[in-house]
């Protein structure tokens with residue numbers, strides 16, 4: 001069983017102290033449910049892993065940008081890694097400290113750069129020479145100095161899904177070594193730029209420590225070279241990417257990551273720079289689940305389908321990355337049902353796409369009306385939800401001990417066309 005999840009004596013699942021059945025009854029389905037305790041424990045593990053060394057942990061907002069989630073982390077003194085102006089505004093909205101914000105992304109717009117300069121973020125992780133030029137021009141126009149760290153593409157294989165590998169040579173992310181060095185030297189000489197660090201992010205759902213060690217070694221070696229030229233390097237940002245156990249993956253604990261990075265630092269002769277990490281999935285992923293109800297069972301000569309009320313618009317990962325999420329029955333089947341053999345089911349949503357699948361070949365004993373929980377969906381779940389097939393996006397609920405509170409209401413039908421000009425309703429017309 002996952003941290004925070006337990007089966008009560010009545011055979012039904014509890015997330016912290018709250019029955020998932022009670023949450024479904026109160027808020028409806030589909031519904032994302034987050035556990036404060038799991039989120040905070042995962043967050044604290046990073047600070048503990050780097051204890052005794054200068055460090056800053058920046059939560060990757062794109063993994064879960066719900067204001068309630070960000071607020072909990074901001075209260076714990078979190079830094080934040082943002083990849084858009086919208087994410088920056090969310091951080092500011094919950095009182096997050098801009099001096100602990102790093103800003104990555106290959107396509108930062110003029111407006112985004114201006115706003116981030118205005119609020120005084122910690123660092124711009126620069127991904128191209130053209131971006132550096134634009135930033136310098138804006139900083140000069142405002143008479144300020146922009147703190148920057150070139151984001152390097154180290155050509156390190158994170159051995160993950162191609163869509164979430166970002167550190168390979170042919171990827172759109174980061175700068176090659178030569179260009180990054182050039183950016184750093186240029187920034188050091190430019191009155192409106194201040195180079196403060198070097199950054200990397202090699203990919204997501206990384207399953208072992210080797211790529212992290214290699215990344216840090218790569219950054220240290222570059223920092224040594226810059227220092228030999230008389231240029232200071234205050235921090236090294238190793239990005240995010242630590243994986244989580246969705247199925248049976250063997251994932252190093254956060255503490256092991258800390259020890260591995262610490263060992264690399266201790267081996268280097270140069271003064272230790274501050275270490276930055278940008279975890280998203282490892283903090284938020286295991287802290288969320290998606291509750292969904294079985295609408296219909298449908299058997300064909302080829303397959304058994306459990307058709308549920310959540311779909312790829314609510315949780316895109318299985319359709320987009322062929323990702324595997326454990327799916328469990330919220331109420332353990334009663335003994336009569338348990339006596340029957342388990343069968344394998346395709347758990348699918350109502351959307352008109354064959355790819356609309358939450359899980360394939362699952363051993364379940366589903367019944368119409370039964371509740372299922374799709375686990376480890378706290379990261380890249382709700383944030384990727386869309387209105388495809390004109391489906392209102394699901395609600396989000398935060399559980400804290402015995403309490404459950406709505407942290408995003410379910411969208412209504414009206415919400416679907418809120419941003420579209422539309423004719424007033426024709427009076428008197430009957431809709432049958």
Ligand SMILES: *Cc1c(COP(=O)(O)O)cnc(C)c1O
Nearest residue numbers: 060104204240241278279280281
């Ligand atoms: C997505 C992203 C992260 C977070 O990745 P996780 O795998 O969720 O830890 C960190 N840094 C950058 C620049 C990212 O784009």
